[in-house]
Amino acid sequence: MTRVVVTGIGIISSIGNNLQETYKSLIEKRSGISNIEILDTRHKGDFLVGEVKLSHEQLIGIANVNPNLPWTRTAVLGIIAAKQAIVDSGIVNKNNMALVSASTVGGMDRSELYYKDFLGEAVHKDFIDSHHAGNSTEMIAEQCGLGGLITTISTACSSSLNSIMFGARLIKNGIAKTAVVGGTDALSKFTLNGFNTLMILDKELCRPMDNSRMGLNLGEGAAYLVLEEMESAISSGKNIYAEVSGYANSNDAHHQTASSENGEGPFLAMKGALDSANILPSDIDYINVHGTGTDNNDLTEGKAILRLFGENVPSFSSTKAFTGHTLGAAGVIESVISLLALKNSFIPPNINFNMPIDEIGISPVSNLIKLDNFNHVLTNSFGFGGNDSSVIFSAIRNNNFALNKKNKSNKIKPVYINGISCVSPQNTLESNAFFEELLETNDRYLQIQQPNYRDFINPKLLRRMSKIVRMGIVSASVAIKDANIENPDAILTGTGMGCQVDTEKFLNSMIENDEGLLTPTSFIQSTHNTVGGSIALGIQNHNYNLTYVHRTFSFESALLDSLLLLNENNAKNILLGGFDEITEESWLIKTKINHYKKEQENNLNIYTSDQIGSQAGEGSSFFVISNEKTENTYAKVVGVEMFFKPKKQTLIEDKISDFLLSHSLSISDIELVILGYNGDKEFDSIYCDLQDGIFSNIAIAHYKHLCGEYDTSSAFAMWLAAKIIKENKVPKTLLRKGNNKGEIRNVLIYNHFRNVNHSLILLSN
Amino acid sequence: MEELIEKLKVQIIEQLNLEDMEPDDINPEEPLFGEGLGLDSIDALELIVLLEKEYGIKIQNPKDGQKIFFSLKTMAEFIQENQK
Incomplete structure (x- = not known):
């Protein structure tokens, strides 16, 4: 190497x-x-x-x-x-x-x-x-x-x-x-x-x-x-x-x-x-x-x-x-x-x-x-x-550098999704029904359907855990069970904003008490890797454990690291997750810069809403990915790509074509594209242009009316894509355009955050 | 003493977010840490803040907590001895 x-x-x-x-x-x-x-x-x-x-x-x-x-x-x-x-x-x-x-x-x-x-x-x-x-x-x-x-x-x-x-x-x-x-x-x-x-x-x-x-x-x-x-x-x-x-x-x-x-x-x-x-x-x-x-x-x-x-x-x-x-x-x-x-x-x-x-x-x-x-x-x-x-x-000394023979096979091998789980504002954790009907709310932001945490977490430990830690642990444990593995060889997580409940709690009490009489729990829990660390603690996992925290690159980076670990043969089964939580204060703050919609809105109507911004949401999606196929395999992860601040729209199209080409595919090989439409008209126009342009002959799905907008929502999209491929069916409630009747072989996910952080994930059957 | 212990029970349940506990569930003689109630070192730090906030007693060295917080009873005794 x-x-x-x-x-x-x-x-x-x-x-x-x-x-x-x-x-x-x-x-x-x-x-x-x-x-x-x-x-x-x-x-x-x-x-x-x-x-x-x-x-x-x-x-x-x-x-x-x-x-x-x-x-x-x-x-x-x-x-x-x-x-x-x-x-x-x-x-x-x-x-x-x-x-x-x-x-x-x-x-x-x-x-x-x-x-x-x-x-x-x-x-x-x-x-x-x-x-x-x-x-x-x-x-x-x-x-x-x-x-x-x-x-x-x-x-x-x-x-x-x-x-x-x-x-x-x-x-x-x-x-x-x-x-x-x-x-x-x-x-x-x-x-x-x-x-x-x-x-x-x-x-x-x-x-x-x-x-x-x-x-x-x-x-x-x-x-x-x-x-x-x-x-x-x-x-x-x-x-x-x-x-x-x-x-x-x-x-x-x-x-x-x-x-x-x-x-x-x-x-x-x-x-x-x-x-x-x-x-x-x-x-x-x-x-x-x-x-x-x-x-x-x-x-x-x-x-x-x-x-x-x-x-x-x-x-x-x-x-x-x-x-x-x-x-x-x-x-x-x-x-x-x-x-x-x-x-x-x-x-x-x-x-x-x-x-x-x-x-x-x-x-x-x-x-x-x-x-x-x-x-x-x-x-x-x-x-x-x-x-x-x-x-x-x-040290590099004159006598100790043996240069390796050129090894130009840099292509990442495909890997398999063998277990999945999702906690979201929809009934995604326990229900087997695949979005024949959607939960509808008229709220300012979307919140998760809370599982019965006591079914999954020891109540003694539960007392310190905020929402994000709870939903992270629950979805991680369900994914591990779904994949029927004992203990993963690595735990990779992504979160854009991390533990907001605890961060706000400590910050507010620090400001209000003028830096006096503070308690440690919320400070400790505010650390970005709290979820990854708590999962490891819960299942006594001593393996590689990293947390990526780069807005809408967070989950994608964790996915990329997972692919590299499997490519290096350093792991067989990896637990991979993406999660973010919404709070009243974090929602309010981001309405001030027009990221989120200020008034309540029916989640099923967000794409036609006249309000500025997106509807905030939250959730946690976990996967077990492996270099071996099993009876439970949902789909294959072919690749992931991130790009930062493209200077013009045509560069986005080029990136998509190049990404597919690097996996020996072209746009006509894709049966379904899942786009990150979020109801913010200013930025949805990027998706619109692609839908009418290079994706004009392909079925298009959207998903943020189900989960809201959050930094790791692409993890939700990947969960969705994995189910779609396994069931070979796109629920009508998700389809924006077209209707694929044939076999669904390749699903492309494209998401971007305000034209800053763009990402592509490709899944195949 | 009895009164102080009853008050402490309520304060501890609140400060440590012991959701499932009622004051009567805590035996004043029983160890708070490890076996017994199962508290840990983070809880000890929370209890140090509780002593300062509610009783005006400052503990400088966290290691002293082990003895002071052995049980509800030792905690109440410490408060009685150290409150002005």
Whole structure:
């Protein structure tokens, strides 16, 4: 398989605004932890943080972007780092360059300032659409002129190691030739207060891996790497930092926030990374540990290291006493530090260390040391929801690059949908009737038909779960049962807006109580990967578990990752799902920017409604997909494609034709097209043009009168397509045009969000 | 003491969203965590906030919670000792 190398680095954090400054701080042992100066919180003076000492305006100046756009601090930090990385790589042609970014709370740094305004007069309404976690990714793609696939991962504190991993896999699978990967997170009151409710913030300087540790210091920053195929990087004489030689993600499946006592998830992640790099524990020269400084993390990570490395624990250090814990950016910031160490043959010191932890008795490197013959570095990041990741970077020396024979068969193999389930505003969970009649409501937005949750979830666990977690777990368990499998080899999920109920709950109480007397539950549950983590916890699944959070690319990205995993033969059965929930406040806020209709409307009449916007909805659809056909197989997934902001309508038509052609099909092979019409006249015109144009001879179905509009509604459409293919029948209630009488072999789903995020999914019988 | 315990029962059920529980279901001597009521470390953090909000008692080290929240009885005793 293609090997992938790092050819560009960009970074901004509290220890430097670029790579050179970062390097200098490390070798001079200069920490970036200080009092809070920029973040406007009542906790100024209470906590120490790793803060970038530049105001929002100063950052906008450095990023060199139009100051009149609704910038979040997260986006601007990201742009600064990504631009540096691309310049460093020397890449000029960025037409097909992919971007995989990561963030925990997205645009929260602005949303928390304007939230009450969003609900009221909405003077700051331009910032409403900057809130979602994919916003900074899109801003980076546009500012850097990246034309390839873009997506965003959010798995709490392991997010950006996962984006490095996914970017490397996109290249290995031939989806991209070059990719910008990394993550960005700004300090916010939301996360500061959230971690404070968990009582794991140290008021003094944090002391990772030390016996006296009392918790972590939060930080902020962004970093990006440019990844390329090794072969082309070498042949074009590029400066290569290292090879991305190994990686793995595992789930601890133990607790929402704490690691299991023997560090099962961390152990499996490190072990998996070594296996994928095909090296032995003794080959690792240095570990940049997660080492947050909390009682639980450092102890369990240390135990996992002892389990894996035995008596020969390599040199290790945590660099969080330099940068603070930068959450979604931590994985890539520490990867940059690891790459600097590898390239310059030194080990960065674990500052503030005095005494080894009693229970494990291992000491980190606490002074800067030189290391010759430095070949392999392992870096760890662990997050809420038991999400544990490890990545290995390996030095490229003159004698160790054996270039592989060209393997140009990059075509993704088709896979089978063997189990399905759907919770939606229709009776889709238990009823076998296939939309002979539809549920009709006259409401402002559509809400799910609530299942009897107690039939599926232990009441003790149910008490903490908001709507999205409940519907996610129910639909996941029904899909697993439908496919008749025990435990999937991976859990891939997508959600555009994540856990809105819990996010709103914590945000509102933080604002109303002026950052005082807050409780942890809603903060913990607000994490984007809560559903994926809760499913793993419920079925004790320790396997690969990622959550994609990029608006209407969220489910599609999770689907693409599933196809890649099956293509790599790294999994047999994958649990895949897409879900979003609607709340009164999130609905109200989006009516202010005309995304949603303001007045009630009969869901069966949305396509002819004169109101601006779409009718909001919600739901959760899950699938078990596999590389083997079974008796229960519904359909074959042939492919998925995403494209961002096409400049004109004809480009959409070209994309559709090219997508079909890449699977040796043409438009005349398609028996049914499911289009994402949502009743917003301005944007439905794109579907209309296709219906009257390239799809003029094909039967057309629509579906958002059943489920409403939400970011992962294409998962509902895929559920629908799978049923249609299996039953070889299109319900009349879904048909918009034409009526297919013959065999339904190929069904194409096309959906777009306001002409920004477009996606195609192709299913066959 | 009795009165305080009865009050705590109601407050705990509300704070921890113990939907299925009635105050009489909680035995004051029974452990709140693990076996017994089955609470966990997140609930302990919720109870720390409850003590501060309702009784003005601040707990700095979450590890102290293990002893204080052993049962309803120990919790009530702690409140009596520490309330001004």
